[in-house]
Amino acid sequence: xxxxxxxxxxxxxxxxxxxxxxxxxxxxxxxxxxxxxxxxxxxxxxxxxxxxxxxxxxxxxxxxxxxxxxxxxxxxxxxxxxxxxxxxxxxxxxxxxxxxxxxxxxxxxxxxxxxxxxxxxxxxxxxxxxxxxxxxxxxxxxxxxxxxxxxxxxxxxxxxxxxxxxxxxxxxxxxxxxxxxxxxxxxxxxxxxxxxxxxxxxxxxxxxxxxxxxxxxxxxxxxxxxxxxxxxxxxxxxxxxxxxxxxxxxxxxxxxxxxxxxxxxxxx
Numbered sequence: 001x002x003x004x005x006x007x008x009x010x011x012x013x014x015x016x017x018x019x020x021x022x023x024x025x026x027x028x029x030x031x032x033x034x035x036x037x038x039x040x041x042x043x044x045x046x047x048x049x050x051x052x053x054x055x056x057x058x059x060x061x062x063x064x065x066x067x068x069x070x071x072x073x074x075x076x077x078x079x080x081x082x083x084x085x086x087x088x089x090x091x092x093x094x095x096x097x098x099x100x101x102x103x104x105x106x107x108x109x110x111x112x113x114x115x116x117x118x119x120x121x122x123x124x125x126x127x128x129x130x131x132x133x134x135x136x137x138x139x140x141x142x143x144x145x146x147x148x149x150x151x152x153x154x155x156x157x158x159x160x161x162x163x164x165x166x167x168x169x170x171x172x173x174x175x176x177x178x179x180x181x182x183x184x185x186x187x188x189x190x191x192x193x194x195x196x197x198x199x200x201x202x203x204x205x206x207x208x209x210x211x212x213x214x215x216x217x218x219x220x221x222x223x224x225x226x227x228x229x230x231x232x233x234x235x236x237x238x239x240x241x242x243x244x245x246x247x248x249x250x251x252x253x254x255x256x257x258x259x260x261x262x263x264x265x266x267x268x
Contacts, residue, residue, distance in 0.1 A: 007222075011222060012226070015062070019229060020236055022230065025168070030159065034160055041058075046210065048108075056200065057204065057218045058219045061197050061220075066227065070189075073239065074182070074238050079184075087149075091147075102154070138175065162189025168181045168182055
């Protein structure tokens with residue numbers, strides 16, 4: 001446990017940045033915390049073959065705290081579309097649980113490059129002047145009403161993120177205003193983090209060689225340290241988001257995806 005003290009300040013810093021981005025962009029902050037956790041977990045003795053899985057699982061538990069704070073802040077500003085979440089929550093839950101168990105079969109490099117490919121496509125949508133190009137004036141109905149949110153839950157769980165990196169561009173593609181999409185993504189991320197976090201916790205219970213501070217794939221001391229900072233900074237990010245123009249928020253989100261993708265690729 002004493003090895004953890006070396007990483008307290010870096011983990012607190014990652015939690016502060018992740019919390020602010022959670023409020024600002026509707027993301028869970030996993031792309032910020034996962035590289036920091038990956039480095040810290042090496043010092044805590046997590047075997048390399050399970051290190052990325054532990055970082056992802058721990059990140060999801062942190063997102064529960066971060067997004068709870070972010071949802072409350074956005075809800076006070078009427079920035080959460082509860083009807084969207086009402087229609088999506090069950091398929092997102094199923095997709096997230098499936099993704100958490102699927103991730104157990106993947107190697108660290110595979111997890112990173114799956115995210116990099118998807119994030120690059122989403123960054124293009126947010127950075128380039130595609131505002132006039134919409135897939136529709138309303139979110140899909142019928143089969144795609146359930147398939148697309150299910151995929152968001154699945155890939156978010158695989159990558160250990162709150163889903164905002166996928167759900168915000170998807171909602172804006174169907175004419176949901178970006179400020180409302182960001183607020184709604186915080187609540188979607190809460191559904192993903194609870195269901196996927198439970199899946200990773202259960203999936204790691206049968207793994208030998210993990211530290212005694214782990215329960216399943218979740219490293220609880222690291223999760224608590226990062227969560228303390230992220231919960232404090234999430235409302236500050238939400239307050240900043242509602243003061244930013246639509247174009248600036250889109251550019252900020254696209255830029256975040258580019259930086260986050262680079263960080264993950266260089267961490268393996």
